[in-house]
Amino acid sequence: MNLSRRHLLKLSGAALAGASMAPAVARAQTPKRGGTLAIRTWDPPHFDPFQTISYKSHIALSFTHSRLLRHKAGPSVVPGTFPIEGDLAESWTQPSETTYVFKLRKGVRWQNKPPVNGRELTADDVVFSVNHFLTVQGNANAYMLKSVDKVEALDKYTVKFTLKESFVWFLDMLANPHAVAIVAREVVDKHGDLKKWESVVGTGPWMLDSYRPNVGLAYVRNPNYFQSGLPYIDRIEATVDEDNASRMAAFLSGKYDLGWEFPGTINRVDWVQIKDTLKQKRPKLQTVEFPSPVMSHISMRTDQKPFSDVRVRQAMSLAIDRKAIIEAVFEGVGAMNPAVPAALKEWSIPFDKLGDGAKYYRHDPAEAKRLLAAAGYPNGFPGTMCFTTYGSTILVDSLQLVQKDLKAVGIDVRIDQKEYGAYIATCFYGKFDSMTYGPQTGFLEPDNFLFGQYYPEELKNQSHIVDNKVAEMLVRQRRTFDQAKRREIIYDIQRHLATQQYYVQMPSGVYIAVWEGALKNYGPNMGYDYGGRLMAAWLDR
Amino acid sequence: MSTRVEIPQRVAPAKAAGARGRAWIGGADTLRALGRFVRRKPLGAIGAVIVVVLLVMAVFAERIAPYSYDETIRGARMRAPSAAHWLGTDNLSRDMWSRIVYGARVSITVGFATVGMAVLLATTVGVSSGYFGGAYDLVVQRVVDAWLSFPYLVIVLSVMAVLGPGLFNVVLSLAIIIAAVNSRVIRGATIAIAQGTYVEAARAVGCGHTRIIVRHILPNVAATIIILATIGLGTAILAESALSFLGFGVPPPYPAWGGMLSGSGRTYMFRAPWMAIWPGVAISLAVFGFNMLGDALRDVLDPRLRGSGR
Numbered sequence: 001m002n003l004s005r006r007h008l009l010k011l012s013g014a015a016l017a018g019a020s021m022a023p024a025v026a027r028a029q030t031p032k033r034g035g036t037l038a039i040r041t042w043d044p045p046h047f048d049p050f051q052t053i054s055y056k057s058h059i060a061l062s063f064t065h066s067r068l069l070r071h072k073a074g075p076s077v078v079p080g081t082f083p084i085e086g087d088l089a090e091s092w093t094q095p096s097e098t099t100y101v102f103k104l105r106k107g108v109r110w111q112n113k114p115p116v117n118g119r120e121l122t123a124d125d126v127v128f129s130v131n132h133f134l135t136v137q138g139n140a141n142a143y144m145l146k147s148v149d150k151v152e153a154l155d156k157y158t159v160k161f162t163l164k165e166s167f168v169w170f171l172d173m174l175a176n177p178h179a180v181a182i183v184a185r186e187v188v189d190k191h192g193d194l195k196k197w198e199s200v201v202g203t204g205p206w207m208l209d210s211y212r213p214n215v216g217l218a219y220v221r222n223p224n225y226f227q228s229g230l231p232y233i234d235r236i237e238a239t240v241d242e243d244n245a246s247r248m249a250a251f252l253s254g255k256y257d258l259g260w261e262f263p264g265t266i267n268r269v270d271w272v273q274i275k276d277t278l279k280q281k282r283p284k285l286q287t288v289e290f291p292s293p294v295m296s297h298i299s300m301r302t303d304q305k306p307f308s309d310v311r312v313r314q315a316m317s318l319a320i321d322r323k324a325i326i327e328a329v330f331e332g333v334g335a336m337n338p339a340v341p342a343a344l345k346e347w348s349i350p351f352d353k354l355g356d357g358a359k360y361y362r363h364d365p366a367e368a369k370r371l372l373a374a375a376g377y378p379n380g381f382p383g384t385m386c387f388t389t390y391g392s393t394i395l396v397d398s399l400q401l402v403q404k405d406l407k408a409v410g411i412d413v414r415i416d417q418k419e420y421g422a423y424i425a426t427c428f429y430g431k432f433d434s435m436t437y438g439p440q441t442g443f444l445e446p447d448n449f450l451f452g453q454y455y456p457e458e459l460k461n462q463s464h465i466v467d468n469k470v471a472e473m474l475v476r477q478r479r480t481f482d483q484a485k486r487r488e489i490i491y492d493i494q495r496h497l498a499t500q501q502y503y504v505q506m507p508s509g510v511y512i513a514v515w516e517g518a519l520k521n522y523g524p525n526m527g528y529d530y531g532g533r534l535m536a537a538w539l540d541r
Numbered sequence: 542m543s544t545r546v547e548i549p550q551r552v553a554p555a556k557a558a559g560a561r562g563r564a565w566i567g568g569a570d571t572l573r574a575l576g577r578f579v580r581r582k583p584l585g586a587i588g589a590v591i592v593v594v595l596l597v598m599a600v601f602a603e604r605i606a607p608y609s610y611d612e613t614i615r616g617a618r619m620r621a622p623s624a625a626h627w628l629g630t631d632n633l634s635r636d637m638w639s640r641i642v643y644g645a646r647v648s649i650t651v652g653f654a655t656v657g658m659a660v661l662l663a664t665t666v667g668v669s670s671g672y673f674g675g676a677y678d679l680v681v682q683r684v685v686d687a688w689l690s691f692p693y694l695v696i697v698l699s700v701m702a703v704l705g706p707g708l709f710n711v712v713l714s715l716a717i718i719i720a721a722v723n724s725r726v727i728r729g730a731t732i733a734i735a736q737g738t739y740v741e742a743a744r745a746v747g748c749g750h751t752r753i754i755v756r757h758i759l760p761n762v763a764a765t766i767i768i769l770a771t772i773g774l775g776t777a778i779l780a781e782s783a784l785s786f787l788g789f790g791v792p793p794p795y796p797a798w799g800g801m802l803s804g805s806g807r808t809y810m811f812r813a814p815w816m817a818i819w820p821g822v823a824i825s826l827a828v829f830g831f832n833m834l835g836d837a838l839r840d841v842l843d844p845r846l847r848g849s850g851r
Contacts, residue, residue: 245807273811328618328633389788393808397633400794404611417706417792 035539040260041238046195063531065181065202079290123153232538259514284517291335293343293442299462313501318368347446357498380410388423585837591830599649606639655777658716663723671731771835
């Protein structure tokens with residue numbers, strides 16, 4: 001069974017109900033200081049947030065570093081929504097469409113480590129971090145703040161950003177854990193870059209106490225954290241564990257307090273296998289389900305035949321049996337995705353509002369064949385499909401179903417399997433001859449999904465799309481401050497893209513976020529901000 | 542006044558091996574020879590049967606398998622072994638027996654192609670190095686030393702990372718590993734044979750290097766090569782499974798036993814253990830079969846072991 005819009009609403013309702021009850025319960029109990037939280041983590045390639053897009057590094061730094069803004073966390077936040085609140089910024093104003101002024105909290109101190117040794121954070125640190133983010137060589141996330149013209153310190157606690165043009169997602173970008181972690185100039189000067197673990201000095205709730213490559217990381221509470229009394233948890237033990245059987249056994253034995261998969265979840269295929277055992281062994285576990293923003297798609301050379309013909313692309317979408325994919329790889333629970341994944345519930349268009357394009361998400365091989373014949377391919381055509389496994393069984397299994405579905409309408413696909421590094425360097429950035437199949441980053445804003453993939457000449461425009469209509473709408477939504485109007489533009493974009501099928505979107509799985517019952521005031525959500533979600537949580541054991 | 546000396550083309554060691562070998566496998570009464578082989582080398586005979594079964598499965602997969610390797614059977618997701626599906630079905634509703642049968646094709650192809658390429662390379666390097674000796678031997682053997690000093694998986698994964706996954710690349714990367722090991726053994730055998738009086742005699746009457754190698758050295762190292770090749774088959778099949786397990790093998794949906802084991806097999810191990818068990822059994826049986834056959838052939842073809850009762 002696929003997860004319909006109604007099911008999603010039910011899930012959201014359940015999450016909201018839980019959320020509305022949980023704070024009451026939390027308030028009824030006095031938060032306790034202390035304890036150690038154990039989680040599974042990934043070994044970071046290094047610790048420089050400006051030199052990698054790796055979630056492994058960004059998750060590790062979410063405990064130790066602050067940003068100007070952050071996504072609100074806790075049980076009251078509905079998963080899939082990302083309300084913004086100040087992190088280092090106490091408040092902010094927007095004097096004009098292209099100007100933002102942030103007032104910083106006073107008395108924020110760097111962690112008491114050399115070379116900063118607990119000095120006070122000032123506006124100059126923010127200016128340095130933003131400029132470093134924008135100018136350092138090799139920062140693949142720099143595009144997020146491409147709209148920034150200049151950033152300046154008006155006084156010790158005031159920072160002013162001037163943009164080149166209107167960019168309504170600017171605050172979202174600043175709050176995104178992918179973006180600017182505020183770092184100290186002295187640390188960069190001392191180490192040259194921030195790759196060594198010794199250079200992990202931030203203003204975040206925890207300090208990195210130790211790092212053992214391929215073994216784990218330990219964090220201790222930052223006693224000088226700027227939010228009085230926080231964090232409650234004294235120590236976080238993050239274990240690197242690369243084998244799923246080992247992780248599963250560890251979780252069953254109570255070693256981890258959060259689900260072992262990103263972001264604190266358990267894959268449904270594993271969950272189905274161990275849930276009964278867990279009921280006996282760990283009866284106090286809490287769970288919340290919400291759709292994953294990670295969706296795979298087929299991208300194709302729409303600038304070349306046969307994919308330049310919209311009927312071919314529509315036929316490909318009609319050939320895919322998405323319900324069968326949900327049944328086979330997501331244990332029957334998944335979410336159908338238009339261009340913006342269903343997980344971003346504020347921005348993803350419901351299928352009943354998708355209009356004429358909705359029909360291309362049906363499974364209709366006969367219509368697919370008819371469209372192919374009309375496009376001049378009555379017997380289909382051969383093609384290659386670039387692919388890497390990402391080490392994911394789900395991805396490999398769904399690829400096989402996609403290949404079979406395409407073959408059924410005459411599109412004979414040969415899999416061109418590449419090593420991960422080679423794939424990222426080529427196919428991920430549109431360097432392929434025919435087709436590519438793979439997942440997209442689970443972004444938290446629709447602009448990241450749309451602009452990068454559909455605007456002409458953008459790096460992640462894998463399908464080589466040049467569509468003036470969609471380009472105009474993409475720019476317009478970036479300049480529309482009224483959220484309701486912007487949502488309507490983004491809905492229009494998705495309607496248009498549904499008919500064009502530049503990418504053939506696949507369904508997403510539904511996360512099962514799992515955490516130990518003793519962990520209070522915790523609310524799961526998407527994204528790398530583990531530290532932010534745990535900052536106000538506490539342990540009752 | 543010159544004296545004409547008759548040089549025998551095949552001298553004692555090769556003849557002896559040939560004579561005794563024929564008594565085992567090429568005599569007039571083949572059935573009796575086979576019977577003796579089965580009695581003396583029962584494990585080798587079992588190995589031979591397994592190899593033959595694998596060959597038949599690989600060649601006639603379309604006729605043996607009730608379903609295509611990628612055919613999904615509606616309503617048959619993760620069915621336990623039954624009369625309808627002898628080995629059960631997988632998470633994509635595909636018949637496991639059919640996929641195991643087709644998987645034999647990958648294993649056999651990789652096994653024989655790898656060993657063929659490795660033997661060619663190893664024989665060229667080993668025989669030339671052992672025969673010519675001197676500085677050439679020194680340089681070649683240091684290169685082989687360096688090659689052997691790396692763990693095989695590191696070299697294979699490096700080659701695969703550069704060339705990308707695929708059947709030919711699997712064969713190539715495994716062949717160069719196996720060739721390095723085998724070339725050392727073949728070189729040793731070549732050195733021993735090159736010191737034989739018949740080789741000296743051939744050289745004395747003016748035979749060129751090519752003639753000596755082709756007519757005198759190669760026939761006498763043939764038994765060693767056959768033994769290495771047979772044992773190498775098991776190694777190649779196991780290595781291919783390891784590569785598929787790591788995601789560097791044959792791309793989906795074509796079934797490779799290692800890939801079946803590492804992918805869905807491991808993921809669904811608790812709920813559908815047959816998805817992991819059968820590919821594992823197939824790998825074990827294939828490696829067992831080739832190794833047992835190789836061991837038996839070594840005993841039969843190696844004059845030093847013959848008659849030892851081992």
